[in-house]
Amino acid sequence: MEFYLQLFISGLVIGSIYSLVALGFVIIYKATKVVNFAQGEMLMAGAYVCFALTVQAGLPFIASFLLTLAFSVLLGLCIERLILRPMIGEPIISVIMVTIGLSSVLKAVVQFFWGTDIRVYPEVLPTEPVMVAGVPVAPVYVAAFLLSLLLFAAFTLFFKYSRYGIAMRATAFDQQAAQSMGIGIKNIFALSWCIAAVVSSIGGVILGNINGINIQLGQLGLKVFPAVILGGLDSLLGAAIGGLAIGVLENVCGGLAKDLLGLGGFREVSAFIFLVLILMVKPYGLFGTRHIERV
Amino acid sequence: MEPALDLLRVENIEVVYNDVVLVLKGLSLTVREGRITALLGANGAGKSTTLKAISGLLAGENGEVTDGSILYGDGSIHRQPPERTVRQGVFQVMEGRRVFEDLTVEENLRCGAFTRPTAEFAERLDRVYGYFPRLAERKAQLAGYMSGGEQQMLAIGRALMARPRLLLLDEPSLGLAPMLVEEIFSIIRTINEQEGVTILLVEQNARAALSIAEYGYIMENGRIVMDGEAAALLNNPDVQEFYLGMGHGGEKRSYRDVKHYRRRKRWLG
Numbered sequence: 001m002e003f004y005l006q007l008f009i010s011g012l013v014i015g016s017i018y019s020l021v022a023l024g025f026v027i028i029y030k031a032t033k034v035v036n037f038a039q040g041e042m043l044m045a046g047a048y049v050c051f052a053l054t055v056q057a058g059l060p061f062i063a064s065f066l067l068t069l070a071f072s073v074l075l076g077l078c079i080e081r082l083i084l085r086p087m088i089g090e091p092i093i094s095v096i097m098v099t100i101g102l103s104s105v106l107k108a109v110v111q112f113f114w115g116t117d118i119r120v121y122p123e124v125l126p127t128e129p130v131m132v133a134g135v136p137v138a139p140v141y142v143a144a145f146l147l148s149l150l151l152f153a154a155f156t157l158f159f160k161y162s163r164y165g166i167a168m169r170a171t172a173f174d175q176q177a178a179q180s181m182g183i184g185i186k187n188i189f190a191l192s193w194c195i196a197a198v199v200s201s202i203g204g205v206i207l208g209n210i211n212g213i214n215i216q217l218g219q220l221g222l223k224v225f226p227a228v229i230l231g232g233l234d235s236l237l238g239a240a241i242g243g244l245a246i247g248v249l250e251n252v253c254g255g256l257a258k259d260l261l262g263l264g265g266f267r268e269v270s271a272f273i274f275l276v277l278i279l280m281v282k283p284y285g286l287f288g289t290r291h292i293e294r295v
Numbered sequence: 296m297e298p299a300l301d302l303l304r305v306e307n308i309e310v311v312y313n314d315v316v317l318v319l320k321g322l323s324l325t326v327r328e329g330r331i332t333a334l335l336g337a338n339g340a341g342k343s344t345t346l347k348a349i350s351g352l353l354a355g356e357n358g359e360v361t362d363g364s365i366l367y368g369d370g371s372i373h374r375q376p377p378e379r380t381v382r383q384g385v386f387q388v389m390e391g392r393r394v395f396e397d398l399t400v401e402e403n404l405r406c407g408a409f410t411r412p413t414a415e416f417a418e419r420l421d422r423v424y425g426y427f428p429r430l431a432e433r434k435a436q437l438a439g440y441m442s443g444g445e446q447q448m449l450a451i452g453r454a455l456m457a458r459p460r461l462l463l464l465d466e467p468s469l470g471l472a473p474m475l476v477e478e479i480f481s482i483i484r485t486i487n488e489q490e491g492v493t494i495l496l497v498e499q500n501a502r503a504a505l506s507i508a509e510y511g512y513i514m515e516n517g518r519i520v521m522d523g524e525a526a527a528l529l530n531n532p533d534v535q536e537f538y539l540g541m542g543h544g545g546e547k548r549s550y551r552d553v554k555h556y557r558r559r560k561r562w563l564g
Contacts, residue, residue: 163409170395170406176355177393182381182410182457 005135007251013141013210015227015247016148020203021220022227022239023155024196030172030234031192033092034084037099039200040221041106046072046201047208047217048110051119061124065205069198076197080190107218120212144206151199152240159236164191172234226275232288241286246271302328302461302493303349303385308363310341310348310517312356318344320517321363326461331487331494333504333525335538336514342497343390345514346463349495350387351377367461382410384460390469390497392446394453396439400430403438403449407456415458423452426482444475451479455486461493462486468500476500480507501538505529513538 021039028036049071053064083102087095125143129136159165171178171188179185204217227246231238254267278285303326310319318341326332336342347353348360351372365373372380395403404423408416424431427448433441438449447467454462467483468476484507487494498504505511505525513521513534521534528534535541 163405163413166398166402166405167409169398169402173395173397174393176352177389177395178406179355179377180350180352180381180387180389180393181406181453182378182386183406184376184378 002135004252004255005133007255008248009132009135009137010141011248011251012244013144013247014251015244016145017203017206017220017243018223018227018247019240019243020148020151020199020206022224022231022243023152023236024199025224025228026231026234026236026239027168027192027199028196029228031168032084032189034099035096036196037096037221038079038103038106039196039224040218041103041110042072042075042197043200043204043207043220044110044213044215044217045075045106045204046197047204047213048114048119049201050205051121051208051213052114054122055119061122068201068205072197072201073194075201076194077190079197080193084189084193085186103218103221107215111215116215118212118214119208121208124209138210140206140209144210147202147206151202152236155195155199155236164188168192223271226271226278229275229285230278232285235285235287238285238287246274249274300328301325302368303495304364304366305345305349306364306366308345308348308365309361310344310353310358311361312358314359318358318517319348322514322517322519323363324512324519324522326493326495327510328493329487329491330510331484331496331508333501333508333511334495334497334514335499335501335504335511337499340514341517342514343465344517346387346465346495346497349380350385350463351375351380352387352389378410381457381459384458385463386454386457386459386461387463388450388454388465388467390465392443392450392469394438394441394446394449396437398438399435400438400441400449401434403453404430404456407453410457416456419456419458423455426455426486427452443470444472444479447471447475447479448482451482451486455490455492459492461495464494464496466497466499468498468503476503480504483507501534502529 021043024042025036025039028034046068050064050068053059053067054061057064059067079102083098084095087098125139127138129138130142131137132142159169167178167183168188168191170181171183171185175185178188204213207213207217207220223246227242228239229242230245231240231242250267250270253270257263257266305322305324307321307323308319309317309321311317322341322345324334334342334345344353344358347356347358349365349372353359360374364371367383367385372383372385395406398406404420408419411419429445430448430452433445438446441449451464451467464483467479471479480503483494483496486492496504496508505528508525511522511525511528512519513528521528521531523531
């Protein structure tokens, strides 16, 4: 039983990272209706930049973390300005193809600078496990989970109360009407890409601290799809819950399949099996918008 | 009493959609500061296009002002991004209300105040709730669940949050019951008087519009075909016949009259 409890807890932690990446994905989708296939690669880029600053440049971790955030803001701005903005008005499928291309480019650039080996972050937190619900858990897991929660709380407040947060939701609903309010929608688009890049790279840094990083990190972006489809493509709460749920489900299912059926590697596919099931049962996801119809 | 300043001067503008469709063909109009000016016309005459050309929202629809000029106050607002025009005090209430249905009433109002400093928000909000008490009752409700009349009130209230100098109203009567139309129009009148907001009102409901406007323009096929003081327009036999649905002396109309009507319309254009 303790084994499953452990799987559950590590599932929550991985899930909280899925949630962060899903948050970025949902923000871009909501504001610009672009399905961003490069979300995982944005995470990878952040993780590698933080690695380079900490290990190769020898900066203290906190400093390099903050610099990584600044880098992500720039990355988000550049992607929006140079790649997405010229695509405004083009068919949505072309825009999606562009994000797929972007993911390849980001991967290639990272490979060019850092190769394909696994790189390991220095220990930032103590390694002595702490006890959570009677199970020993590494402090980095606890920190990762708390940081994700904190970020979600911050973004919830941002979207509920801040001028730009509300403007982003308005733009998501009706771009032209938002423009008529004096909301510069190009700024809103840029802001969404910035936020998406920042939250993903935070996810990347957390993952780096847990597992180390390699070029496969971008694959994690694909896990976002089950998470957001479970939660609803345009719901922030859905992203949070979907991410956590997928993290836990795949861990526990992977464990069960191994124990009962002797299947290894079920963990990797289980998320996508859920994806198909969810689409069959609840295509809008748990929290996705159904359009309000007045009769 | 009559303020001398022309707040808005639209001169000979041409608007083309998708690089081919010519919608406005040399349209000119003038809006005096402090007045309500009505822009009337049938479906497809180009009334909404005129407003979008002024507010700059055309670009989002592949429309472009290809000729002429749009002067507001001392400067030109021609071909500038809409957010800049809003900051200068020109606010368009779009046709069909276009409230943000996923947002609550108060969040909608916050969007209206997007360009204004936070410090004046509470005071503006009180004012808007003063004009529209029903919005205050429903401030925490999602805008999508409100009735059409309430949504129209919200759309106008949202515009007031931006403290506009020139308000462009696109068919505020659209889809509303006659009682509500009357209510909305009397509020528009009040807003014009109390806030000193200049209003350019686009309407198909000519009678309602001319009842509150001081001056009116009539559009057909992308051009202004007639203009004058509201009272004069109301008494003009052509306007009565074509826009107010009154025949001369109420006699029965025959098909020949309809042809006559077409001929006359062409002449007017």
